[in-house]
Amino acid sequence: MKMRTPLKNVRHLGSAHEGADHFILQRLTAVANVVLGIFLVWLVAKLAGADYAAAKALLRNPLVALGLLLLILSGMIHMRLGMQTIIEDYIHGEGAKLAALALNTFFAILVGVASVFAILKLSFGA
Amino acid sequence: MAEAKSERNLRIERPLSPHLQVYRPLINMTMSIIHRMTGAALYFGTILLAWWLTAAATGPAYFNYVSDIFGSLLGRVVLIGYTWALLHHMIGGLRHLLWDTGRGYDLKMIDRLSWGSIILSVLLTGAIWFTQMPGGLGALVR
Numbered sequence: 001m002k003m004r005t006p007l008k009n010v011r012h013l014g015s016a017h018e019g020a021d022h023f024i025l026q027r028l029t030a031v032a033n034v035v036l037g038i039f040l041v042w043l044v045a046k047l048a049g050a051d052y053a054a055a056k057a058l059l060r061n062p063l064v065a066l067g068l069l070l071l072i073l074s075g076m077i078h079m080r081l082g083m084q085t086i087i088e089d090y091i092h093g094e095g096a097k098l099a100a101l102a103l104n105t106f107f108a109i110l111v112g113v114a115s116v117f118a119i120l121k122l123s124f125g126a
Numbered sequence: 127m128a129e130a131k132s133e134r135n136l137r138i139e140r141p142l143s144p145h146l147q148v149y150r151p152l153i154n155m156t157m158s159i160i161h162r163m164t165g166a167a168l169y170f171g172t173i174l175l176a177w178w179l180t181a182a183a184t185g186p187a188y189f190n191y192v193s194d195i196f197g198s199l200l201g202r203v204v205l206i207g208y209t210w211a212l213l214h215h216m217i218g219g220l221r222h223l224l225w226d227t228g229r230g231y232d233l234k235m236i237d238r239l240s241w242g243s244i245i246l247s248v249l250l251t252g253a254i255w256f257t258q259m260p261g262g263l264g265a266l267v268r
Contacts, residue, residue, distance in 0.1 A: 027226060030219050037216050040175075041209065045258035049197075052186040059182055068179075079169045086162060107169075111176045118179035125183070 022081055029078035036071035043067070059122045068119050076112035080104055153240040161218045164211040171208050206255055214247035 013019050043064065047055050058064055083104045091097045149155070174196075181192035195201050221239050224230045230239060 027223065030223065034216055034220065037212055041212070041254060045254060048259045052182075052189045055182055055189065059179075075172065079165070079172065082165045083169055086166060111172045115172075115176045115179050118176070118183035121183040122179075 022084075025077060026081045029074045029081075032070070032074040033078055036067065036074055039067045040071055056122060059119070062123070065119050065123045069116060072112050072115045072119075076108045080108035083108075154236050157218060157240045157243065161215060161222075164215040164218070167208070167211045168215055171211070174204075174208065206251065209254060210247055210251040213250050214243065217243045217247050 011019075043058075047058060050058070059068075084101060087097060087100045087104060091100050146155075178192060178196070181189045196205060221230070221243055224239075230236070
């Protein structure tokens with residue numbers, strides 16, 4: 001007897017409930033990160049040794065803020081997926097693995113949201 | 127899975143498949159490990175980016191304080207390392223994207239790509255820090 005619903009067959013996701021999402025998202029963010037990473041190097045070089053007023057003026061520039069926001073979004077997704085792979089490869093205890101995976105997600109979200117908050121505060125704050 | 131954990135099975139010294147230590151280290155093996163290590167370093171290094179942005183959003187006094195830390199000798203060494211890790215992971219990642227298309231798998235090409243990534247990442251890091259950073263690597267050497 002077939003236990004799968006027709007929808008299950010169409011989705012082809014199996015018992016893990018996901019398909020190639022991890023692989024594809026890792027590559028997609030990798031491509032974005034090449035462009036955004038070069039942008040970050042440019043930005044840091046431009047700001048190296050700059051005083052506060054100059055740094056703030058540049059970070060408030062809408063295009064710079066947009067680039068940084070995109071970098072943080074793409075970077076956090078990419079690094080969370082990468083660290084997930086490392087954890088799954090090296091941590092074998094089920095409890096420790098679950099804890100590490102949860103911490104991984106918390107870390108990525110914390111760093112990401114803190115950075116986004118700082119950028120928005122620079123852009124919109126006094 | 128339950129039977130694998132029984133006491134009887136635990137005592138058996140099972141043969142293990144050959145692992146990393148039986149192979150002569152090859153450059154692409156080393157590159158694979160460096161790709162992971164630079165990835166992990168970049169992961170934790172994002173704290174620096176978040177810290178720096180937060181400092182800029184906080185105010186001049188705290189921004190100058192953090193800038194001084196980043197500008198110190200130790201700070202610059204860390205940032206140079208971060209630059210190299212970023213470039214190495216980026217170039218290594220481009221190599222992986224090439225492999226994803228099914229190209230670049232003959233052994234000579236793999237070696238060339240590996241060495242090319244290492245050399246290019248070091249050269250680019252040096253170029254950025256010598257030319258773009260006021261008081262950067264140039265100041266460390268001078």
